[in-house]
Amino acid sequence: MFRNGLLALNYLKNNWLWLAISTYLILGSYLLSVTYSTPYLGIKLKEENGQWLIIEPYYKEWANKQKISAGDIILEIDGNNINELNIIKYDPVIRVAKELKFLNHEDGQLIHLQIAPLDIPEQFLYIFFLPACYFLLSLIVSLYLYKKQKNSSLINLLTLFILTVSLAYVSIGASGMLDSVGTVVNRSSMILCLVLLIHFLRNYFLFLNLKWLFINNIKIIYILPLSIVSSFSIFSIIHPFTNTLFSIFTLWLFFILLLIIFGILGIGYSKYKTPQLKIFLLSIISPFLPFLFLFAIPQIIFHKYILSADICSLFLLLIPYSFIFTQLTERIFDMEYYITRFRHYFNFSFAFTVWLLIGLYWITDLAISRMTEIFFFSFLSLIALFYFKEKIDYHKRKILFSTKGDYIHRMYTTIDSIGRVVKIEDLLERFVQEVSLHLEIHHVYVLTYDFHTHAVTSTSKSKEYTQNQMDEVLLEKLCLGDIKKTEHFYIAFIHQDVNYKRILVVDHNKSIYLKDEELLWLELLLLYLNNFIENTKMVEDLLEQLKHMKEADNNQLPWLNKLLWLRFEEEKYQLAQELHDTILQEQLHIAREMDVVIHAKKKTNIQMKLSKVHDHMIASLNDLRGYCENLKPPLLDTLGLNAALEKLIQKVHKRAEFVLIYTIDRLYLEDERLNLMIYRLFQELLNNALKHSHANIVEIHLLEAKEGFEVNYFDDGIGCKMDEIILADSMGIRGMQERVRAFNGKFSIHTNIGDGMSIRIKVNEREQTKSDGYNTYHRWPTPSKQLS
Template sequence: MKKCTYCIFLTYLILGIYVLGITIKTPFVSLTLDTTNGQPVFVDSYYPLWAEQKNIEKGDIIVSIDGQPAMENRYVQQQMIVRSANALTIQKADKSIQTIAVKHRDMPEELYLQILFPIFYFFLAFGVALYVWRRNQNNLSTFLLILFLLTCSTAYISTGASARGNMIGMFVISSCIILCMVLFIHFLQHFFKYLQIKWTYPHSKWLYLLILFIPGFYLMEEIEPSLREFTPILNLSLFAVLVVYAIFILVTSYLRTKLAKIRLIALAFIVPFLPFLLFFVTPEILGHKPILHAEIAALFLLFIPFSFLFIQVNERLFDIEYQLSRLRYYSTLAFFSALLLTAGIALLFMGELSIVHVTSIFLLVFMVIIASFYIKERIDFKYRKIIFSSTGNYVHNLYAAVQRMGKAKNQQELLDRFKYEITEKLGTTAFHIRTITDDSPQHVSYYPQLLLHDAGEEKIMLEIRHALQKEELLWLELLALYVSMFINNLQQIEDLVREIQHIKNTSDTPLPWLDKLLWNIIEKEKSILAQELHDTILQEQLHLARELDVLAGSPTIQKETVLAIREQLLNATKDLREYCENLSPPLLDTFGLQMALKKLIQKVKIRADFLLSAQIDRVEFQDVTLHLVVYRLVQELLNNAIKHAEATEVSLQLQAIPQGFILRYDDNGIGCDIDDLIQSSASMGINGIRERVRAFNGDITIQSSLNEGMHIYIQIQEDGDSYDEHTYYR
């Protein structure tokens, strides 16, 4: 799939560069001529300002084009038009001969609309398509979206070559304007499937047959040259039908589902294509003069890459409702701000600005303000975490303070630590924590107060007798919120401990909820094991039973068949033994942890396609469960290496330390992005490792990035009070 995609990208790139080279090679002039008297007489120009600057007047005779007689030019003969030229020789009415060098820079409209804007659009769409593909490579909807973007950009950049009469350019633009619509409708069908929306329209695969009409149009031209005037009309009509069909699908689907995703796609499609359809395509089909030239109407297509950049079927890049709400909010603020600023500028330059100028100023100011809001949002996101003041970084200190307070074992210790944090950070002792009950005397305070805990009949209040800055007050409010949650959790734990202690002292009856929890855990493990056995060994046994049935009904029994069945039975028995060993490693209890790990590593070396180097020290623990923990950690690390790492070298080291151990794992595999790993199915093994380490108050550090392998450091000691739990991702 990757090679195919690379070939597609390369093909579009080569086509784009080729048609761009044709456009740059020769400037587009489009001079309309009258050849009825046998001479090419100038009538009109596509760029009248340029013709006026070059002193080309109506009635002038075009003598030669790029050094060749004008009447020998194919387009002069067939269409009475000069499409492009680098040099023109004209004869004035006074018989004087004038040679004109045609340069792109002399025709700004041609330079911008046929060269600069198409280059910008092509490489922008190419970059967006490449970016979308890199983010999600294995999805058909994304692939169709990429093809749509590339086809639109190729159609746009080929307009210059087509206008110059280049056959490849004309064929490319004719094919691409049809193909891009077919690809978009095909994309909609798969996107609807992803959204679980029923597709009530004809299957999009039949639309690809329309592409076959394009060679047919050109073949008809060769057979009957008089049809050349109708070929573009047929092509544009087909394009118009597909655009209307796509709009119909989007509008009816949105009315049926009311989904914001459909609304966004509808806007992203209608905004670029509808102006091109209404202002150029429709008048051309009806035989009228277009309201806008094709190059100007096509400028709306510039919205396509920006619109579809965020539309990905996995929604990892874009929360549609959130983005729309931001856009509405920012647009409202920007509209009124831009309106006031534009009104002020209009009053300042009263009478000097036309309506067009005022509108342009308003749009410019509006867009600049919206962009400023988004830039401010990004800056705030980066720097609001660090609120600078004379006493340092409040937010970072908040995280550290919460972590320190979270170690409190009871409510009083928690409040003591809270006081300590306030004193250290704010540099004041002018505060008081007091408990208010229903029986407490009424107390009127003239100082700000924060509610730390409310249990109905009892409230814990923080009274502040010191003037605070806004940043300090924000820090204190957030810290108080955490204190409130900590108190609630501590009280629930204390109530639970008292309940357990009470039941223990009064009776031997076990706790119902504890029994239920343990039962659920056991049943979940049973279900997982049952599914594993069903999908593997049981299926193998059923397959062997069917083979034995066939063998029993056979008049002759072949020895090779019986031996093959026996071999399969031995393999199934081997798999079952491995399941049993994984559930309860027999060597662990018999010969100890070191021997069990060596046996496990030996088995992995046989299965794995990487070079495994292992160094296993002898470790001893007072808590015998730690032996099983170490075994499970090593087992899970090696399983992940086999399934996901794609490594050629894996290193494992178990080192004994006082009252604990250090386990190091390194591989040179594909690595991963830690944020993506946590959300993927492959994170189940990593999360299991983290949970085991966390259960024994251990430290775990995971370092990984794409194509740079994975490195895991684990340290666990039996004295859990001396070591805090930390998990780092880098």
């Protein structure tokens, strides 16, 4: 029963997003349906001699088509006499209406107007269509982030921030219509998104190891603003005359929180000079610039804006997505690559769009506002065209770039072919064969010049060279990968060391011309070949040292001694760093506290101060004991392996948020070193589970085998890609593999994104033949789950 409760809590904790998504979908769907069902008009009124006159309609173009103008007298709204609507008295605006009856002030004509939601295109576009698109985009991005970056506090806050900004934007229409739910959601989400941003910045400061510059108790920032705004919103629904007052209050609170965010980023950047904070600051300021320069300043100076406030406000919605670029660099995608490629598209598109607009202005007589629309449409269309053209060109590259096949595929096959050779002579011969085959040129060879004997050898048996011919080739100043064309052949530098210089020669006989794609393929291949030669030389040198190892006075190689010494020094440095940052700092703090007690003038409360110092000393001693146990588990020598593992698992139980299922068989091992090895394996596996797995269930089993033992591990956590384990320089996985390999054991691991991780280790103590170890990467059967 208790385990079921733990599983339920862990399930809710790890599936918090689905609760947020459900709330988001319910509220968003309701708000969009409210916005679509009733047209928003926004017609301002004023009372004069008991009549309500129109001051200014919000949608002027639609109003002109319906013969609505300033000075017209409103008589009825949705069949109700306007004087009977109390809301108009303290909020003189016709916000929503499906039916209007008004008196034209010019000709005295009585007009009865029916209004449908789609009658006002601007209202449909800016209040319904664009918010609906942003609503779906935010949902897709949130699900994508959740899938790619599970259980990351920064990503979780960023996801909630995106959803909250989206709700604030979607609720504008319903809030403007004075819908109760829309009003509460709009005001609350406006404040909540900034509170989430402050929380995000706090965690980001900690992530960058910077001191946080604001309130540490983040709960206060959530409780105070949100409780006040929510209470005021509900109060304004009950008492509508307070609606305007509380709207102004919400805007002021929004402005104050925004200033706090600017202050945190500005002060943080000026104090720490961290580029990440500069990027954050620019990502918040930049979306405000279009509103400032395209609407506010032109409206103030020229009384005519370039872009309307509705369009300029759309740039503010880029703020959440700018944080994705700043936060997820190199995690989900290569941001630098996309920015560089976008800059490339931007330059071409901007230049051509300006040229197009100059031509249109010269040929036609278009208004400035119309030219602006054409500019944005053409500019964005060209960027999209370049992007899709690049995608299509990549898929059609066989037709566009080569009549002989796909050069990328040929590169892979060539590298795979020459990479299988283990001797330099065979490597050069295989390289010549591949180049001759793919370029369809028979006269391809490698010249090797010996600096000591000044002899020239070639991979071609039919070609002989004089010294003068070779001087011309060898004196060419070629950099690595460069290819130059001479009168009779192409030459390229391959490799050079203290003994030899190697050059590729391709005879073209004035009749063969290599295309740019072929030269690029050859250039990349030369770079790989140079690395292959260097690696092959290193392997040959190591094999030569091992071959003559027994002849040396010392049984160990110099490079091996150096490697071991460096590993020992690295371990000592890490231990010293840990002790310096923890135990030493605690001891210094205790010493300062004791110094304060010794030199205190007032002798009151001495007992309480000494008690506090005593508690600090006990905590420091417990930390020191923990370090000693990690370095050399005391129970391992006194009570044996089973007792030491039981204590280790008890420690993990106290810290773990997952359900731990384990089995420990009693082993009878002749080699006592295996006990320490098993303990270290358990220690590393459980530490990885605590730090990285984010699992609900973790299983670890120590099982007795016929001539040894097995360790089976399984978790249902987030897992990772097998390629990342193979390529990563992870001391954890690599350390376990080295320990198992040292005892001629077998180590198998399987993992994938979202599939958890399973590891099986098998050691045969009776095996006397020393092997190179076993290290495969394939699926091992999941161990049977036994409850502890």
